[in-house]
Every structure is written in C-alpha cells, then in structure tokens.
Amino acid sequence: MPLLLGLVSLSLLFSYYLELHAQEQKEASQLHQQAAESYIQLQKEPSLKGNPAEWKKCIDSFREIVILYPRSPLAERSVFQVAEIYQEMFNKFGDQRYLMNALLCLNTLLHQYPDSPYGEQALLTAADIYYSKLKDESAAREEYLKFIERFPQNPNSKLARERIAAIERGSPRRNGLVVVNNIRHWTGTEYTRVVIDVDDEVQYENKRLIDPDRIYFDLYPAQISPNIAGKSFPVKDGFLKRIRIAQHDKEVVRVVLDFASISDYSVFPLYNPNRIVIDILGTGKGREVTPAHLAKLKESPPKSSQPNRSGRYSLARQLGLRVGRIVLDPGHGGRDPGALSTNGLREKDITLDIALRLKKLLESGIGCEVILTRSTDRFLSLEERTAIANSNEADLFVSIHTNASNNRKLKGMATYFLNFAITPDAEATAARENAISSKNIRKLQELIKKITLNTKIGESKEFAIYIQQGMSSFLRRYYKLTNNLGVKQAPFYVLIGANMPSIIVEVAFITNREEERLLNQPLYRQRLSEAIYKGIVDYINSLG
Incomplete structure (x- = not known):
C-alpha cells in the first residue's frame, strides 16, 4: 500500500x-x-x-x-x-x-x-x-x-x-612598428600578473617551455623602447624569478618569463591604453591561513557549511573554506574622478571614504585582515586592482562604486558579479565603469573567454546576493524608501581574472539629486559601510 x-x-x-x-x-x-x-x-x-x-x-x-x-x-x-x-x-x-x-x-x-x-x-x-x-x-x-x-x-x-x-596567405602590414614601452608586474606566492605596455594594438603569440620552466611571448610587428632595450627585471618574491625582454628580430619583440614552476597561465589584451595582461598560477599550496587570520564571528562549535540558494554546495563550501583576508577596492582615484554629480561631488572621494570606514568595521568586528587597493587619492589601473587581490591571495574582493545615469530620476543600489550583461542597465553600468580603459570591440573574444572560464562565477553570484540583501535590509531601518535594484551581472574589467568570489557594489546614483544629498552626508556613508559589512558577515556565516 x-x-x-x-x-x-x-x-x-x-x-x-x-x-x-x-x-x-x-x-x-x-x-x-x-x-x-x-x-x-x-x-x-x-x-x-x-x-x-x-x-x-x-x-x-x-x-x-x-x-x-x-x-x-x-x-x-x-x-x-x-x-x-x-x-x-x-x-x-x-x-x-x-x-x-x-x-x-x-x-x-x-x-x-x-x-x-x-x-x-x-x-x-x-x-x-x-x-x-x-x-x-x-x-x-x-x-x-x-x-x-x-x-x-x-x-x-x-x-x-x-x-x-x-x-x-597574409595581408599587407601597416607601416611602422608598435613600441613596447614598459613591463609591470604584481606577484604573490602563488599568483603573478604581468602587464606589457605597448603604444598600439599588437599581435602576439606565446608558448610554454620546460627545463627550465618559462613562457615566452612574441609581439609583432614591434620594437623595444630604448628605455628598456635588453633589460632584465629580477623579481625577489613569489615564484616568478625574472622577466627578460629583447628584440628577437627586426619586427619581433620577445618577452620571457622565468619561473620556478607554474600550473597554468592565461593572456588577454586591454585597451586605451593598450597593454597585454598575463595571469600565471603557481603549483604550491599558497599561504597558510592561521587561526589569527580567520574571521572570528563568534566563539562557537564548528558548524557545517550551508548549501547555496540553489540547494547545492560550491567547491568553497564543500572544502569548508573560510575568510581570512578581504581586499576592498575603492573605485577610481587620482586622475580618474569617476562619476560626477551636478554639484561637483566625485565618485572617487565617496568610494574611498566608504572603504576606509568598512575596513575599520571588518577589522574590529570579525578580526580578518583587510587590504585596500588604495588608501589615498591615487590612480590605479583596472588590471592592477585585481592583481592586488590575487597576489595577496584574498578570500573576497569587493569593489565599491557609485552609479550614474543621464536619467536623473534613476536611484537605488545594486550589486554586480562577473558575467555577460543581459539587461540594458547592466550594459550601461559596465560600459561606464570600463570607460577608463575602453574596450576595443575587435579584441573582445579574449575577454569573453576570460569571463566564461571564470570558475568563481557561481560563488560570486552567491556573495552578491548576500551583499545586496544585507545592504537593503540594513538601510531600510533608517531610509524606508531605499530602492533595491537587485543583483545583476555584467563584464567588468576590474573583476576579470579574480581568483576569489568578487563583486562590484554600486551603492547609489550620484546623479540623482536625493541620493547625491545623502552621499554628501558622513552619517549616510557610515551606514552604507555598515550595510556592506552586514552582507559580508552574512555571507561568511553561510560558509559555516
């Protein structure tokens, strides 16, 4: 029966x-x-x-x-x-x-x-x-x-x-050679990002060789700037040992990266200014997270991780990983003011103030280590921000911004994770935030590959949900008309290549008269930082 x-x-x-x-x-x-x-x-x-x-x-x-x-x-x-x-x-x-x-x-x-x-x-x-x-x-x-x-x-x-x-069969090459101007790098124990600066778009090929372990990149048609001709860039920390550059032949510049050992690497271009970005992963275990570095929410017996909102367990949850280090990224800075209000309020100032307040809350509230990509009014390229998070082996990456629109009536907060934009407003926001290094449509494929291969998309989406819900519920205690625009996805340069759950928080529309007035108030900025803090704590608690 x-x-x-x-x-x-x-x-x-x-x-x-x-x-x-x-x-x-x-x-x-x-x-x-x-x-x-x-x-x-x-x-x-x-x-x-x-x-x-x-x-x-x-x-x-x-x-x-x-x-x-x-x-x-x-x-x-x-x-x-x-x-x-x-x-x-x-x-x-x-x-x-x-x-x-x-x-x-x-x-x-x-x-x-x-x-x-x-x-x-x-x-x-x-x-x-x-x-x-x-x-x-x-x-x-x-x-x-x-x-x-x-x-x-x-x-x-x-x-x-x-x-x-x-x-x-080949097509006629344009006259002149692209100039390779500089090489920059950020390195940690298990991650290195190298950026090759060029003065125009350039073709490139790359290959990995072993014994000794190295990768070379041939850029063509290109020539080396006299400032770096024949130069070697020794690296004392991390697993990258040395970067070499030379004129391989009259139209090919070769860049060689010497490593102790690597597990994988990826390459993609960025534009305006033109550069080639190389991300390399090491083969070791990475940093050891000691109890002093773990987020201490409460003295309580260990508990099992919760499934995410789809009822499944991500890899982070299956492994019972914890949060010991968070990188906060105040958007824009220096020569890049970000969005401006009609009364001259600058996005770069608002985001820095919120990040500094949030850092104090995280350090005193849950005891984790907090790193800021910038703590003063200085310019950082988009690729450098992600590199700081990766090279420091951060467990979470939070980029803080204010939104903007030609429609002055638009207001509210939204949280984004990396993926293809599926709504017009997400496209518009991504286009604005990426504008400092405008995306070149002819090379979009490399970026698309980087986005779709990102293994952190699922957990980043889950992180974004907790942040958005935490912000909304906290702010509505004080501001009943808070507009929750929800969680969205879009292809942001600053999130590409991040090795941890990573999000962009658009806290308000600086172009809306009401929200501009609020953003200009220290009390509101403090409450915004407390709202983001609540979302981070809720997410950490969900990991077990």
Missing part, C-alpha cells in the same frame, strides 16, 4: 511538472510572438526604423523571454535573434558597439546553450563579423578553426577553410 501511494504521488508530481512546463512554454510562446510582431512593425515603419530607441525596445522584448523562461527553447532562439538585430543596427547606424553586443549574445548562446541548434550558425556568424566587418583576421581565424573542429561535416566548413587559407 505505501508503495502504491508513493507511485500515485510521483505520478501526480510528474503531471504537475508537465502542466507547469506546458504553461511556461505557452507564456514564452506568447511573449515571443509579441516580440516578433514588434520586429515586423519596426521594419514596416520608416519613422520607427530610424530611431535606435525603437530597436532597443524590440531587443528588450526578446530579452524578456530569456530572463523569464531561460529553459525554454525560445530563449536560445531569442538570444540569437537579438544578435541578428544588433548586426542590423550596426549596418544601419554604423556604431561598432552594436557589433560588440552581437558578439556577446553569440558567445552567451554558445556557452549557456552548448547543445543549441543555433550553435553552428552562431559560431560562423561570430567568425564572419570578425572577418568581414571588423577586419580582425586573427580573431576570425580562431573562430573559423573552432567552427571546423566543432562542426567538421557542416557544408560551411569549406568556406571556413577558404577564409583561413586567405588569412594565412
């Missing part, structure tokens, strides 16, 4: 699931029909077709399907359709940012829906964008090779091979 009741319950549950799934599919289908109709209407009306805002409304209607019904087959179809619409916008308005968005959509489709029937077309389309529209033959070749490897029997493989052959 119990077995029969169990089978009946299981049957009812399965029926309920099927009904729920059918209802979701019906709702997704209705939304997709509406989105398709809006697109058709856009094509028919010249007055609408000439307005970028109308195109974005159409895109938002397709995006709504992805957000509300991500498991529906119409979601992956909608992602691909948004990519196509962005390409049409580029063709009509000529703005390369639309191509950037198209590539983001295509890569989102390939990584979040790996078995999608649109995968072949998405990969080929990305390659064609690089080849035909961006004239980036290096990126195009890489995408065509992926297409051939992944879909060898596809009829378009012949076209991909022809394009690769044409690229490899």
